Amino acid sequence: MAVCEENLSDYSAYSELCDDELLQIAIQRSLTDTNQSSSASSARPAGPNQTNTNSIQRCVDPPRHRPYSPPPQPPPAQPAGVPNSANPPTGLSWFLYKGFARVLSPLQSLIMNGDSEALMDLVGRGSSSLTDQNDEGWIALHEAAYYGQLQCVQILIRAHPDSVNVCSSWSQTALLLAAWGGNTSCVEFLLKHGADVNIANKERETPLFTACERQSESVVELLLKFGAQVNRCTLQGETPLHIASIQGHVQICRMLLAAGARLQTRNIYGIQPLFRASQSGQADVIKFLAKKGADVNGQAGDGASPLFEACKNGHVSAVEMLLSLKADANRPKRSGLLPLHVAVLNHHTQIVTMLIPVTSRASIRHSGISPLHIAAEKDRDNIVKLLIEAGFDVNAKLSDERSLMYEDRRSTPLYFSVYNRNLEATQMLLEAGADPNRDVFNPLLIAVRLGWMEMAALLLRHGANVNAQISIHPSSFPSAILINMESLSMLKLLLDHGCDARSCFVCPHGLKPHPAFSMARHPTEELQVSGDEPPQNPIQFCEAVSRPSLFCVSGPIISLLLDYVDHVRLCSQLLEVLQSRSDWTSIVLKAATTRPLMQLCRLKIRRLLGVQRLQLLHKLPLPVPLIRFLLYDIHCSSELT
Known part of the structure; x- marks a missing residue:
């Protein structure tokens, strides 16, 4: 049932106990899983995203500042061996459980298990532990919001209404923590009782940003209704639309745009929301944002395009979607690499097949490196074969600038394959017409130096210069x-x-x-x-x-x-x-x-x-x-x- 104002003064059952004794009772309740606490929990109305955590324990109470991401679901069910009504404690299990449970403070245990009756007694006593901050700056209200214990939140807010916007040492409010857990009922109650919807943590992440990250539609809707700033940026320049695009939640993206979210906002790396969707392979969000006017070719600060990122990460459906939206396959990064290059680099064969017909050979020449160079260097034999069959030049040379990156000044795909001892790729290249005498150092010299008879014989059969010289180590023979x-x-x-x-x-x-x-x-x-x-x-x-x-x-x-x-x-x-x-x-x-x-x-x-x-x-x-x-x-x- 809902907690009434009158209930706050009804704590006669515990009137003779001190605070420490009262907290100890709460711990014992959580250990024995009594019928009383179970029935009280089952009678409590749960929010749409709330889970009953009455019988849940956790091994370690994690830090709750931003570097730690709270679990997406309530803490895991207690492990086997933890004593409860179905598993009565033995001497050994009690010893093991002491090591398991001692990390919980009594107050955390009380709130985590939703013991509203014991909490009301603490309130009635005016216990300072409810407003005292722990090492991370959390008070009891933070704990209640984090675990989605609505009754505890109600009791604490009515007892200490001015605590609704108290921040932890990481500037987390109860609202932000409730939003993280997707606890819609807690979020609604806090908003109706004065919670500031736009207080951000030290990373400048607002409750709205957190709700988008957790993909909680109902929480996002509530926060927007109460005036959440939809274009507020984090320290990384990310907006709620950025994070919703990463998560691939089209409906949340639609809600944010309806509330005035800007499609072209860039984070500190020059990345727009559609780019984020491409990074994580969210084809539906890409389609939706493009339809709303997002730039499918919007480049990041390093020149990478959405298509480049989708190819890099192997997101086939996202690549298909971007190509269908006329994304430019010949738009290079500042490094000069094209989407085809990075698809080869990361061995995404299906994407390579999709990119070959739409990639300009002139753009490849301008980049100073052929996809064949990368395929040979990384031993992508299947892609080497694919590129040869597509007509790529087996004698393409690295640009002088790229060749200088290697101490041996290599320049041809063949050199890479010989250097890697890849006989199969070497044979494919030679049979396709690769010239074994185009590099500064003849590839034959590599095979000879390391005694690769089969490789040397293969190169010689295809015309390798057996009398080649090393210019920097001249010899008369x-x-x-x-x-x-x-x-x-x-x-x-x-x-x-x-x-x-x-x-x-x-x-x-x-x-x-x-x-x-x-x-x-x-x-x-x-x-x-x-x-x-x-x-x-x-x-x-x-x-x-x-x-x-x-x-x-x-x-x-x-x-x-x-x-x-x-x-x-x-x-x-x-x-x-x-x-x-x-x-x-x-x-x-x-x-x-x-x-x-x-x-x-x-x-x-x-x-x-x-x-x-x-x-x-x-x-x-x-x-x-x-x-x-x-x-x-x-x-x-x-x-x-």
Whole structure:
């Protein structure tokens, strides 16, 4: 039943008890879940959004300043093991429950459980605990509003009417807390008893803002009826319409607009309400706001458009709605990125499919980066395939500005896929016509440096320059040999595909003594471009092969190279290397001996054919042994005689 004024003086049942004893009784009631409190609770009229919390406990009483967001529903039902009428306390459960319940103050327990009778006795005693503020500045009225206990709110307001607008330390009023909980009956009572509808918390969030955030239609309607300022902004510049758009509540948006909400209001980031709806994928709100005149292309401070945000967050329905409303798919952010770029970046394949037909290739070129670059960098193989099939340029290069963001100055999608060891994407790009020789550092050098035989072979089959050089680490012989000559299998692969072995034996010092050189000189671990590095003299092969790290394989390296050259003369440094071990004497003899005629013929034929034609030998009507011989599958033998 409703609480009458006369009821406030009727507390004779507790007249002999002190305040502490009275509060202890309230706690005991909440623990034992007595029939008396249950029947009183069931007889109390509940507001449309109010829930009976009489038998509810909580583990920890949370902080209620703004950084903490109160739960959207009343506190969770008490956990198993908490003593009540269906679960009588045992020694163990009582011990566990003490740890569970001791965080509640007696007054909080009383109010949370809606014990209006005990509360009236406290009022009748003139207890100061009802108006004393806790550490967060809350008084009893705040607690009652927060838990939606209408009878407690009524008792406290009638006893202390001047407390209706008391603020907590975070400037929260009872009205704001009731609005947060969607407690319509409490909100209405507070408004009718002097609550200021526009008092905001320290974040400048008003009760109306809070009600919109909680999607409480009835509370919003009440607040607007009592004069809530519909365009009041928070510290972040957000209005109630912003937050209602995020939540996707069309009816609340309609109510706010009817009350004078402005569609074009921007928050501190330049974001309008329709932009907010796009961020959270609220297609219905987007449609509604656009119909009311909102700008579907209204950009934020960083240049992002509503479509860009919807694509970034993967909201398919919102993207469909924006495109149907003629949102511009070619409006870039200040960074130059388009909606298609960010859809690829975040792997939203369905949205990529929707954007491809409406995205201008000229806009992509102007951005300085192709979606293929992003797809290759992020290993989006399905999107790489999709973009290739849509006709995107597989040889598109990053703009100079974007290329400078990478230490290796990469520029093509192919480089990204090779760098990521993505064989499938690399093959798709190469088969679609990607040129493996367009980057500052040839992608082949990455595969060689890290010993990726399959990747290196794939690149070589598609025309990668096997004799490419690293300009910042010049050498007198191919850089591919320089960076991984210790791998004999990789070295042979390079030589089979036309790597210039003869340059390894060209030494300016010949048989003369070599000047001292730093044994620390070796190819860089990472391919990087640095303007701070001074020009270097080219590294000679004899210098590179003499490194201590190659001591065990220097002989076999030289021996393998000799198979791919005609008559050469070893320099004094190479002779010194080979003479350091007795088992390498045969390699010295191999270099000094006249080369076999068949070897010279093979070299001549290979030189005349060139690297690309050598790969087509198997298509010619030639004897298989001859093809194998020319491709170094077999050495000189009687099989060809």
